[in-house]
Amino acid sequence: MNLSQRARIRAGDTAAFGQLFEDHAHEVYRHVVRSSGSWSAAEDVVSLTFLEAWRLRAKLRPEGDSVLPWLLGIATNVLRNTRRTARRHAAALIRLPPAEAMPDFADEIVNRLRDSEQLAAATAALARLRPAEREVFTLCVWSGLDYAQAAEALDVPIGTVRSRLSRARTKLREMTAHVPGPREPGAGSGQELGGRTGMARSNQERNR
Structure with a gap:
């Protein structure tokens, strides 16, 4: 993103901000899915992320290469807030009488279920990390x-x-030393969370 585009966003140019969404919404969505383990929740978090980005547009640095780190930082903060809200909601639900069980129609979608199992396995491992470590990873x-x-x-x-x-x-x-790691959804790089292939390396380390 060049400086004029950053300046336009900072000034409240809706067309420039719309282009920002077109350029980076998918990357933000993928990050949120991996962090939250939920496709449906990710859609809400992405919407909140860009709403917050618009509100905080004046804080966007006037210079720099990519605006993606700024967006992912906002998404990380939104995730923190939604997790706190989810914990309060779960605590409130515990106090309610049990609801009648409903059929889970997601079991009929085989491919989606397979991806969900893989994502859940990765999310379960990451959930055992401290939040700050999980965010960096x-x-x-x-x-x-x-x-x-x-x-x-x-x-x-x-x-x-x-x-x-x-x-x-x-x-x-x-x-994950003795457990084959699930491939992360949609990855074409062959990275795995654990197993004999070892941990995935960041772009910076791979390019050394």
Whole structure:
């Protein structure tokens, strides 16, 4: 994204912001799906992310290469807020009487179920990490940000990104040492979460 486009977004140009959505909505969606483990929830989070990006458009840096780290940083904050809301909602539901069981028609969609099982397995492993480690892992490994971009997205020093990512990889190796790792949905790079192939490497490390 060139400087004039950034300036137009900062100034509230709706056409420039619409192009921003066209350019990056899919990448934000993929990041949120991987982080949340839910396709349906991801749609809401993406909508909230771009609404928040519009509200915070004046805070977009006037210079830089890609605006994606800024968007993924906003998405990460939205995910944090939705998780807190979900926990409060779940606590409220516990106090309600049990509802009548309804049939799960998703079982009829074989391919979607297979992807859901793979995504659930990866999400379950990541859920055992500390939130800060999980966020760095999803940004660097699954969404392909380098250390500097992840630091920008999370508003932390690069050294913090490095140490959190190292801890996350170590923990995931220990958790998945003897279990073949599921391929992440839609990936064409052959990355796996665990197993004999080892942990996926960030774009920065692969290019060294």
